[in-house]
Amino acid sequence: MSxxxxxxxxxxxxxxxxxxxxxxxxxxxxxxxxxEDLLQQTVLTMWQxxxxxxIGTSFVAWGRxxxxxxxxxxLQSRRLTPLDADVIDLLIVSLDEQEPEQRxxxxxxxxxxxxxxxxxxxxxxEVAYAGEQSIKEIAAxxxxxxxxxxxSLARIRAxxxxxxxSTLAQEGFA
Amino acid sequence: MTNNIQEQxxxxxxxxxxxDNDSHQALQTLLRTSPGARQRYLDYTALHADLFAAVRTxxxxxxxxxxxxxxxxxxxxxxxxxxxxxxxxxxxxxxxxxxxxxxxxxxxxxxxxxxxxxxxxxAGLLVALGPDLGGPATEPAGADLVADQDFKEPSRxxxxxxxxxxxxxxxxxxxxxxxxxxxxxxxxxxxQWSDDGRSYAVEDLxxxxxxxxxxxxxxxxxxxQGAVVVLEGPxxxxxxxxxxxxxxxxxxxxxxxxxxTGFRIDTPGVDVIDHGTKFAVNVSGALDxxxxxxVVTEGEVELVADEQxxxxxxxxxxxxxxxxxxxxxxxxxxxxxxxxxxxxxxxGLKNAVVVADRWQDWKPGVANQPNREGNWRYYTNGSVxxxxxxxxxxxxWNEADNCYLPGxxxxxxxxxHYVRVHREGGHPGKGRDQVKDKIDRYSITGFVVPExxxxxxxxxxxxxxxxxxxxxxxxxxxxxxxNDGPILMRKFCNRDCYVPFRxxxxxxxxGDTIYVGVGPNxxxxxxxxxxxxxxxxxxxxxxxxxxxxxxxxxxxx
Numbered sequence: 001m002s003x004x005x006x007x008x009x010x011x012x013x014x015x016x017x018x019x020x021x022x023x024x025x026x027x028x029x030x031x032x033x034x035x036e037d038l039l040q041q042t043v044l045t046m047w048q049x050x051x052x053x054x055i056g057t058s059f060v061a062w063g064r065x066x067x068x069x070x071x072x073x074x075l076q077s078r079r080l081t082p083l084d085a086d087v088i089d090l091l092i093v094s095l096d097e098q099e100p101e102q103r104x105x106x107x108x109x110x111x112x113x114x115x116x117x118x119x120x121x122x123x124x125x126e127v128a129y130a131g132e133q134s135i136k137e138i139a140a141x142x143x144x145x146x147x148x149x150x151x152s153l154a155r156i157r158a159x160x161x162x163x164x165x166s167t168l169a170q171e172g173f174a
Numbered sequence: 175m176t177n178n179i180q181e182q183x184x185x186x187x188x189x190x191x192x193x194d195n196d197s198h199q200a201l202q203t204l205l206r207t208s209p210g211a212r213q214r215y216l217d218y219t220a221l222h223a224d225l226f227a228a229v230r231t232x233x234x235x236x237x238x239x240x241x242x243x244x245x246x247x248x249x250x251x252x253x254x255x256x257x258x259x260x261x262x263x264x265x266x267x268x269x270x271x272x273x274x275x276x277x278x279x280x281x282x283x284x285x286x287x288x289x290x291x292x293x294x295x296x297a298g299l300l301v302a303l304g305p306d307l308g309g310p311a312t313e314p315a316g317a318d319l320v321a322d323q324d325f326k327e328p329s330r331x332x333x334x335x336x337x338x339x340x341x342x343x344x345x346x347x348x349x350x351x352x353x354x355x356x357x358x359x360x361x362x363x364x365x366q367w368s369d370d371g372r373s374y375a376v377e378d379l380x381x382x383x384x385x386x387x388x389x390x391x392x393x394x395x396x397x398x399q400g401a402v403v404v405l406e407g408p409x410x411x412x413x414x415x416x417x418x419x420x421x422x423x424x425x426x427x428x429x430x431x432x433x434x435t436g437f438r439i440d441t442p443g444v445d446v447i448d449h450g451t452k453f454a455v456n457v458s459g460a461l462d463x464x465x466x467x468x469v470v471t472e473g474e475v476e477l478v479a480d481e482q483x484x485x486x487x488x489x490x491x492x493x494x495x496x497x498x499x500x501x502x503x504x505x506x507x508x509x510x511x512x513x514x515x516x517x518x519x520x521x522g523l524k525n526a527v528v529v530a531d532r533w534q535d536w537k538p539g540v541a542n543q544p545n546r547e548g549n550w551r552y553y554t555n556g557s558v559x560x561x562x563x564x565x566x567x568x569x570x571w572n573e574a575d576n577c578y579l580p581g582x583x584x585x586x587x588x589x590x591h592y593v594r595v596h597r598e599g600g601h602p603g604k605g606r607d608q609v610k611d612k613i614d615r616y617s618i619t620g621f622v623v624p625e626x627x628x629x630x631x632x633x634x635x636x637x638x639x640x641x642x643x644x645x646x647x648x649x650x651x652x653x654x655x656x657n658d659g660p661i662l663m664r665k666f667c668n669r670d671c672y673v674p675f676r677x678x679x680x681x682x683x684x685g686d687t688i689y690v691g692v693g694p695n696x697x698x699x700x701x702x703x704x705x706x707x708x709x710x711x712x713x714x715x716x717x718x719x720x721x722x723x724x725x726x727x728x729x730x731x
Contacts, residue, residue, distance in 0.1 A: 019220075019224070019227075022223050022227070026189075026219040027216055032222070037382075037414075041420070044442070048442045073438075086206070087205050090205060091205065091215075094209065094212040094213055097213075098216070106217070107224055110221070110228070114228070125225060126229050129228070129230070130230065131226070131230070150186075150192075154183075157186065157189075157221060158182060164221070
């Protein structure tokens with residue numbers, strides 16, 4: 001296989017499974033910025049070691065093992081308490097039990113559910129998830145308390161999850 | 175979907191980074207015992223990740239669309255943290271900044287292309303957030319979105335109270351915008367900066383994720399926790415955090431004092447963890463044929479492969495390895511070893527033991543009581559100036575706010591009202607420009623010396639929240655004194671928002687108290703701070719000579 005094909009193969013696998021890796025990192029790293037950083041570090045190492053990856057085996061499982069150690073090291077170096085190793089192992093087993101198609105379907109469903117949000121809620125999601133302002137600053141901008149903004153985001157997430165579940169049920173996913 | 179409120183609250187707290195110790199344990203217990211909860215947790219965190227991806231991708235898409243349509247570089251304006259003398263690594267692609275570091279390797283360029291793939295796959299999510307950008311959203315039949323009302327929505331704050339509330343909320347808001355500055359450039363010698371990166375001057379600060387790329391010359395970087403690295407070009411280094419870096423290419427030498435044990439250099443191959451040492455690392459070769467050499471000149475390091483969490487091979491002084499993707503052999507690297515001669519030879523970097531660590535030693539207290547566990551004590555200066563310990567008032571533990579604060583709020587409702595000491599830092603009280611008695615109220619941390627010796631404060635750092643424009647000239651000050659002695663050090667943290675500090679304290683006796691205070695320097699606007707420092711006791715008798723390193727000779731010219 002040529003070098004170019006090698007890269008294309010890696011990128012194709014990565015684009016297919018990046019969201020799963022990111023989902024795992026978001027589950028173990030308490031901060032989204034940390035999860036993004038860890039994703040990039042993990043991907044870099046996966047590329048370095050791509051020759052060791054056996055085509056046909058689970059690309060995600062292989063990536064998760066690398067991601068797991070990078071996450072533990074990062075959190076410990078920042079004196080944050082990560083999830084215990086046995087809890088992470090259980091999460092990995094649960095992730096492996098998920099159907100990849102369901103993951104894609106959830107993201108697709110999210111698109112429709114976001115469009116159903118009231119305009120104010122949709123704007124709050126956009127501002128909060130842009131990552132450019134703290135919750136405190138957002139609250140000051142809209143003349144609310146930080147606690148109120150947290151509550152609203154929790155409510156919105158719960159509503160989106162309920163909507164996604166309903167959508168999946170109609171599409172035949174469990 | 176989450177099927178009970180407590181579970182959702184735990185998941186929500188995890189996603190918001192607001193788990194306390196009890197909640198963290200509760201979450202783990204839940205995940206251990208309930209397979210259903212694990213799946214729901216994964217769905218919840220996946221939703222959280224998907225929302226970030228959707229919003230950020232949408233913003234990049236909007237920007238690109240504008241650029242294409244208008245053929246103009248103008249983009250959306252927003253308040254950004256101060257860029258002067260502080261490296262910022264945040265990009266739309268994450269803090270380690272594939273965009274900002276511009277890896278420059280084939281993989282780096284391919285990763286940017288990969289970002290385009292991510293944009294494409296997230297196209298469906300763009301529609302929902304940017305209705306003017308795409309086609310109509312899908313409308314699954316019968317999928318109604320429940321529009322519940324907020325629970326426990328507090329009453330709105332009147333505009334006149336907004337400023338006062340801002341100060342209070344500042345104390346409690348864990349989402350404060352911190353710059354997360356992790357290192358400082360301390361020397362630049364004959365450097366040619368890479369065209370793919372930015373240039374640095376002495377005293378420039380690096381945030382987590384900032385990269386240093388040079389094609390020639392020497393750069394010395396002091397990490398916040400105390401490790402010092404000399405990087406020789408051509409080289410590419412990313413400062414990961416206060417005690418870790420990623421060396422992608424080139425040679426570096428590092429010395430880590432006792433308070434920086436655990437200093438870590440990651441490479442594309444093995445990772446090197448310091449255990450009290452001086453060492454050098456050389457990363458060379460093409461991206462998929464990288465060779466990593468490690469040599470140790472003093473002390474000991476641990477080599478950890480990417481799949482290892484711990485328990486790696488130890489290398490001691492005089493030992494070295496040469497590692498490739500598939501092989502590790504004993505060997506030396508003379509050029510890398512030579513680079514250690516450019517490290518500072520300050521005896522104080524090794525001839526000391528750590529007695530206290532402000533960050534690690536933190537413990538919650540007993541409700542409404544001052545701290546009596548260990549050697550740490552917490553004060554404010556009441557109605558006396560900082561330095562007059564006779565007027566110091568001890569702060570008491572408050573369980574609700576998870577911090578130490580004044581215990582006499584009823585008697586003095588506002589002078590010390592905002593004084594706090596909490597795990598990460600604290601907040602001073604009112605400033606002299608705000609009160610009739612013209613006294614700055616300090617947040618004071620005291621440490622009772624356990625045994626006689628010569629003491630120092632090392633690796634001190636104080637970071638202020640990113641200052642808003644309207645108070646950009648307001649400053650904090652951090653000051654040190656021992657017992658009732660004079661102020662030994664006072665430094666100011668201005669709108670650059672970061673100040674390192676270290677201070678010899680002289681010979682102290684058991685029972686002496688070291689006081690480190692942070693004051694408002696006139697007014698307490700936006701004065702929440704984070705900080706850390708180590709208290710060390712020297713182990714080398716005074717007067718012991720040290721051999722000058724090449725670095726010391728160069729600086730004396």
